Amino acid sequence: MLKLITSAQMHEVDAHTISTEPIASVDLMERASKAFVCFFCNHFPDKNISIAVYCGTGNNGGDGLAIARLLKANQYENIDVKIARFSDHATADFDTNFTRLKEASVPFIELKAGDFPEENADVIIDALLGSGLNKPLSGAYADLVKHLNNIEKKVIAVDVPTGLLTEGVIDKDAIVLKADLVITFQRPKLNFLLPESASFMDDFVVVDIGLDENFIQNLDSNFELIEEKDVVKTVRPRKKFEHKGTFGHALLIAGQAKTMGAALLCSSAAAYAGVGLTTVCIPAPGLTALNSLIPEVMAIVREEKQMPEIEWDKFTVIGAGPGLGKDSTALMEALFANFKKSVVLDADALNMLSENSDWWQSIPENSIITPHVKEFDRLFGAHTSWWERLETAKKQAAEKKIIIVLKNQYTIITTPEGSQYFNPTGNSAMASGGMGDVLTGIITSFIAQKYAPAEAALLGVYLHGKAGDELALNNRSSVVLAAQVAAQVPVTLAKIIAQKNG
Ligand SMILES: NC(=O)C1=CN([C@@H]2O[C@H](COP(=O)(O)OP(=O)(O)OC[C@H]3O[C@@H](n4cnc5c(N)ncnc54)[C@H](OP(=O)(O)O)[C@@H]3O)[C@@H](O)[C@H]2O)[C@H](O)CC1
Numbered sequence: 425m426l427k428l429i430t431s432a433q434m435h436e437v438d439a440h441t442i443s444t445e446p447i448a449s450v451d452l453m454e455r456a457s458k459a460f461v462c463f464f465c466n467h468f469p470d471k472n473i474s475i476a477v478y479c480g481t482g483n484n485g486g487d488g489l490a491i492a493r494l495l496k497a498n499q500y501e502n503i504d505v506k507i508a509r510f511s512d513h514a515t516a517d518f519d520t521n522f523t524r525l526k527e528a529s530v531p532f533i534e535l536k537a538g539d540f541p542e543e544n545a546d547v548i549i550d551a552l553l554g555s556g557l558n559k560p561l562s563g564a565y566a567d568l569v570k571h572l573n574n575i576e577k578k579v580i581a582v583d584v585p586t587g588l589l590t591e592g593v594i595d596k597d598a599i600v601l602k603a604d605l606v607i608t609f610q611r612p613k614l615n616f617l618l619p620e621s622a623s624f625m626d627d628f629v630v631v632d633i634g635l636d637e638n639f640i641q642n643l644d645s646n647f648e649l650i651e652e653k654d655v656v657k658t659v660r661p662r663k664k665f666e667h668k669g670t671f672g673h674a675l676l677i678a679g680q681a682k683t684m685g686a687a688l689l690c691s692s693a694a695a696y697a698g699v700g701l702t703t704v705c706i707p708a709p710g711l712t713a714l715n716s717l718i719p720e721v722m723a724i725v726r727e728e729k730q731m732p733e734i735e736w737d738k739f740t741v742i743g744a745g746p747g748l749g750k751d752s753t754a755l756m757e758a759l760f761a762n763f764k765k766s767v768v769l770d771a772d773a774l775n776m777l778s779e780n781s782d783w784w785q786s787i788p789e790n791s792i793i794t795p796h797v798k799e800f801d802r803l804f805g806a807h808t809s810w811w812e813r814l815e816t817a818k819k820q821a822a823e824k825k826i827i828i829v830l831k832n833q834y835t836i837i838t839t840p841e842g843s844q845y846f847n848p849t850g851n852s853a854m855a856s857g858g859m860g861d862v863l864t865g866i867i868t869s870f871i872a873q874k875y876a877p878a879e880a881a882l883l884g885v886y887l888h889g890k891a892g893d894e895l896a897l898n899n900r901s902s903v904v905l906a907a908q909v910a911a912q913v914p915v916t917l918a919k920i921i922a923q924k925n926g
C-alpha cells in the first residue's frame with residue numbers, strides 16, 4: 425500500500441528528508457526537477473518544440489527555473505521563462521535557481537500584472553503555484569491563469585496544476601490552470617483521485633524524487649493506494665487435495681424477467697472467480713437462459729408473489745441486488761432474518777435499503793455494500809462533493825460496522841476501522857452496463873472462499889479493474905463488456921498468483 429498524504433504532510437516529509445538524508449533543499453529541488461525533465465524528455469522527444477515555462481516565486485517556481493535550465497542542457501533550444509513576480513516574496517531556492525538560470529543564459533522576462541504578452545509556444549510548463557496554494561486564486565494570478573486557459577495550449581503542470589487544492593472540497597468555480605498532464609512528485613495528490621479534478625487535468629504521472637519512504641509510510645493518514653504487490657500477498661494459490669467444498673457455496677439473489685442479464689453476469693462472475701458452488705435465485709422466466717448459458721450455476725426459482733424456499737444455512741455468503749427490482753422487500757427481510765454471516769448488497773438491494781432504513785440493524789457486521797455515487801447518495805443523503813462522500817463513508821462504515829465500496833474511476837473501499845483504500849485499476853472502456861453486477865459476483869465469490877470481507881473487497885475491486893485493463897489496454901479495445909471481464913478474471917488471477925510463486 426502507498427500511504428496517501430496531504431500537502432502539509434508532504435512539506436513535513438520534505439523537511440525530514442532534508443535534515444536526515446541529509447540533502448540541501450536546493451539539491452532536493454534539483455532532484456525533483458531532474459525527475460520531471462527525465463519524464464518530459466521521454467514523452468516529448470522533439471527537441472525543436474517551443475516551450476514556455478511559467479514560474480511563480482515559491483518553490484514550485486524554483487522547480488520551474490531548474491526545469492528550464494535542465495531542458496536547455498538537454499538540447500531543447502526554444503525555451504523561454506516567464507516569471508510571475510506578483511509579490512515581494514521569493515523563496516531562497518527560487519533565488520538560487522534564478523541566479524543559475526541567468527548563468528545558463530536561458531531567456532526570461534518578468535510579467536507585469538494585467539499586461540501579459542501573447543503566448544506562441546507549443547507547450548506551457550506550469551510552475552506558477554504547487555502544493556503551497558493556501559487560498560483561491562485572485563488578482564494577477566487569476567488573470568494570468570484565465571489568459572493562459574484561453575489560448576488552449578498543451579499545458580504540463582509541475583507537481584500540481586496552479587490553483588488546484590490537493591485535498592478538501594474543490595470549489596466548482598475554482599480558477600485553475602487546466603493541465604493536459606501533471607507530472608507530480610512522489611505521490612498522487614488526494615484530489616487527483618476524485619472526479620472533480622477531471623475538469624482541471626486530463627491525466628497525471630507520479631515521479632519518484634527520493635523522499636524518505638519509511639517516514640511517509642509511518643505518517644498518520646487513513647488513505648492508501650492499493651499496489652499490485654498487496655494483492656499478490658493476499659491471494660492464496662489453490663492446494664492439492666482441495667475440492668469444491670473448500671471453496672464455499674455462494675448464493676446470489678438477482679434478476680427479474682427483464683433484467684436476467686444481471687443475474688447471469690453476477691453468478692457467472694462468482695463462478696469464474698473461483699467459488700466452489702454457485703446458486704442463483706432467479707424468476708422462473710430466466711431458468712432456460714441460465715441453464716443454457718451457465719450450466720455450472722444452480723437455480724432457486726422465484727415464482728411471482730411467492731417466497732422461494734431457501735435453505736439459508738447451506739450458503740457461505742449471499743450477494744443480493746443486481747437487477748432484482750424493488751419489489752423484493754419480503755425476500756430481503758427473509759434474508760436478514762435468516763442469514764447472519766456477511767452479505768454483499770448492490771444495486772436494487774441498496775435502493776430498497778435506502779427506503780427501509782430499519783434494515784440496517786439486521787445487516788450482519790462485516791457485510792459489504794457496493795454503491796455507485798447515486799446509490800451512495802440515496803443511502804446516506806445528497807452530497808455536493810466527493811470529499812464529503814469520503815467523510816460520510818468513513819463515518820457510516822464505522823457506525824454500521826460494514827465495508828463500503830464506493831464505485832468510481834478510483835474505487836474507494838472504506839473499512840469499519842476507518843481505512844480508505846483507493847484502487848488504481850480499471851479504465852473508461854469498462855464504462856458499460858453490467859460491470860457492477862460482475863464486481864458483486866467476484867467479491868461474493870472471494871468471501872465464499874474464506875477471504876476476510878475487507879480482503880475480498882480489495883482483491884475483487886483490484887482484479888475486476890485489472891481484468892478490464894488487460895482486455896482494453898492489451899487489445900487496444902475502446903469498449904469492454906461485462907461478460908468479457910467475468911471470463912477474464914481467472915486469467916488475471918492466475919497471473920497474480922504466478923507472481924507469488926515466482
Ligand atoms: N516534497 C516535495 O514534493 C517537493 C516539492 N517541491 C516543490 O515545492 C512546491 C511547494 O512549494 P511552496 O513554496 O511551498 O509553495 P508554492 O510554490 O506552491 O507557493 C508559493 C507561495 O505562494 C503563496 N500562495 C499560496 N496561494 C496563493 C494564491 N492563491 N495566490 C497567490 N499566492 C499564493 C504562498 O505564500 P504566502 O506567503 O502568500 O502564504 C506560497 O507559499 C511543490 O509543489 C513542488 O513543486 C520542491 O521543489 C522539492 C520537494
Ligand SMILES: [K+]
Pocket residue numbers: 484550551552553554581582583584585586
Ligand atoms: K504548478
